[in-house]
Amino acid sequence: MTVVMPAGVAVARDLVGPATQAAIGRLSPGVRRVATYHYGLSDAEGNPVSGGSGKALRPALALLSARAAGAAPERGVTPAVAVELVHNFSLLHDDIMDGDTERRHRPTAWTVFGVGAAILAGDAMLALANDLLLEEMAPGGPWGARCLSTAVQRLIAGQGEDIAFEKRDDVNLDECVQMAGDKTAALMACACTIGAVHVGARPELAMGLAEFGGHVGLAFQLTDDLLGIWGATEVTGKPVRADLRARKKSLPVVAALTSGTPEAAELKSLLNSPGELTEDDLVRAADLVVAAGGKQWAETEADSRLAAAARCLDDAGLPADVHAEFIAIAEFITARQW
């Protein structure tokens, strides 16, 4: 299955990119160079590099969100920059907490600039996101800021749960879904509604878009977890079964572990075995996740979340082109390519 990136994503990158660079330019010099590096706009010495950060999915959703409320996409630029700043604040801090040394094929910021500098840069990005939303004096500026800080609280709760889950071996599927809702879906929901909120949309529209984004966010996490086991290297940029090698308690794995099937017990003892897992172990583990129904569950759940997301837009009264672009992005980020 080949999936083409929706046109709106490239448009968003063109509109939001310069505004993001301008925003980062307002940070104080010490944190600015960390943020610039993290965003992929400079190398460790501060020299500009081309390429830049990520896929701009959240910014694309934020621009659409402004358009959903009848505003020009330009009016969604500030909310888009703010959401992306928060996303990157959380990546910066999470990399420290998780001890991750690589992101987007580059050394993580804390390994280059030190833990202290990376903490500070994240803090500054979070505060800046907020300031941007308020200073524009948009009709819904304060509401947009609240929408974002609510998402931040859920993001933090989700990261806290994620860390706590690593130390437990009795995590159930509901808890994992809740954690994914906090850690991933909350900010996605925020991206889908904040543009509309910022320009003063009516509450029903804002809530419908948030609900859409929440479902899409969960479908996205389920897909990401599926790709983490069965995704092709050329799609994920990681070796096949990377999440199993890291013994990550992703959603399909927990679904399998808590399935009550005979395979669940074998999977559990395999993942708990000491030492590095061999290629044979990984193949066996993936087969066990399938046999225990974990893969099937995740696929079905992702599909039903996507369907639920689509239903949220049906009565929202969106312009037809905006509606279609929301759906295109949702399908793009939940496409299972393997």
Place this chain on the structure above:
Amino acid sequence: MTVVMPAGVAVARDLVGPATQAAIGRLSPGVRRVATYHYGLSDAEGNPVSGGSGKALRPALALLSARAAGAAPERGVTPAVAVELVHNFSLLHDDIMDGDTERRHRPTAWTVFGVGAAILAGDAMLALANDLLLEEMAPGGPWGARCLSTAVQRLIAGQGEDIAFEKRDDVNLDECVQMAGDKTAALMACACTIGAVHVGARPELAMGLAEFGGHVGLAFQLTDDLLGIWGATEVTGKPVRADLRARKKSLPVVAALTSGTPEAAELKSLLNSPGELTEDDLVRAADLVVAAGGKQWAETEADSRLAAAARCLDDAGLPADVHAEFIAIAEFITARQW
């Protein structure tokens, strides 16, 4: 010299304390226990303890600030809680960056709960501060939030400069004053104006109060630095000359080092000598700071900042009792007790 704590500080503690606890109670469970411990409201196991955090100086200033605009002190409670959350967010994160293992005679939060949990808790407190200011829908809610996030940006810039200065030995006095302005005075200025801003004060009043707080903040830092060398143990809770032992580049020390006097050179080589400084070294270093004029400079500067602060209030048209209480707190936190 004996200095009595102004009555407003105890009043602030009574008014703001319960609101702070309620705010912390809204954090997600994982970060809540870190915040509760950091605030001195519970022990490491989560059992409630009495005592609680700090001197409530910033909350007292925030309540006064609301009263300065003719509002009841209760209307300043939310801004007071928000400022104190930001102050504690920065302490939590700074302790990690600086590797400090003790604060207020207790192990710092990161040593108890881990770096990750302490980063997360700080993040959550910063986001919460913002949310509190916006959710009240006060006349100046968004302005108050901007006032706070501007202070956060300066706080972060100041902490960044502080870390950078530790690695340099050519820091000049202007840079140090600027750093203290960012790291300490910005949040003090915010505390002095945010209550007024929150309740919708006229801009001239808000700006006058901010200017007052900026001067008081610098006088406070100068005093703190003087006490760090000459303060009595029963006042500071630290051994005499503790800042010299830690070779801290505090304002009187940098004033001495950059004085161009013969003592400056001796002080520099003493502070750069390898190994731990002996008691004799510390006594000599303190004498050198005096002889090089560093102590005198800091005292004069603190006094003139305090005088400048007082002048800011002269034309602000404050109620007489509020005016007197502002001055009383300013004098209290800049009293040189040794």
